[in-house]
Amino acid sequence: MGAKPKRSESRKRQAHVMIRVSEEEKVRIRQKAAMAGYPHRTGTYIRKAVLNYPLHSLVDQGAIDQLLQAKADLARLGGLFKLWLAKSENCKATAKLGERDYETVEELVNAIEQRQGDLLQITAQLMKSVQRQKNV
Numbered sequence: 001m002g003a004k005p006k007r008s009e010s011r012k013r014q015a016h017v018m019i020r021v022s023e024e025e026k027v028r029i030r031q032k033a034a035m036a037g038y039p040h041r042t043g044t045y046i047r048k049a050v051l052n053y054p055l056h057s058l059v060d061q062g063a064i065d066q067l068l069q070a071k072a073d074l075a076r077l078g079g080l081f082k083l084w085l086a087k088s089e090n091c092k093a094t095a096k097l098g099e100r101d102y103e104t105v106e107e108l109v110n111a112i113e114q115r116q117g118d119l120l121q122i123t124a125q126l127m128k129s130v131q132r133q134k135n136v
Contacts, residue, residue, distance in 0.1 A: 029042060029045075029046065030042055032045070033045035033046075036055045037055075063126055064123055064126050064127060067119050067122055067123045067126070068123055070119055071116055071119040071120060071123065074112050074115055074116045074119070075116060077112055078109055078112040078113060078116065081105060081108065081109040081112065082109060084105065085105065085106060085109065
């Protein structure tokens with residue numbers, strides 16, 4: 001049994017490529033690496049980007065999560081308004097929610113449903129973008 005080779009000797013990647021960049025470029029490269037999920041491994045990010053290996057952006061996934069959360073919040077809000085509308089339907093003339101009357105609140109519910117649909121479309125577009133990035 002021979003001595004186990006040092007980790008650095010057993011690595012496949014032993015060649016170095018040196019490039020010069022400005023301080024501004026260095027900052028931008030590090031920012032992009034962090035957004036792509038490589039905050040402490042800028043070299044890995046650069047290698048993957050240059051060799052067209054798939055880069056999975058954490059920013060896109062974060063945006064999708066935020067949009068889905070906003071959609072869920074709107075759905076809950078819309079549900080509460082619908083409940084209020086259902087209870088107030090018998091007495092439309094006197095139904096009030098703060099300063100708003102029945103018709104104003106009904107318009108608000110319709111606007112919430114429209115925004116919810118808009119968020120769903122944006123989320124679907126982002127998901128397609130993420131899938132394309134993974135397939136490249």
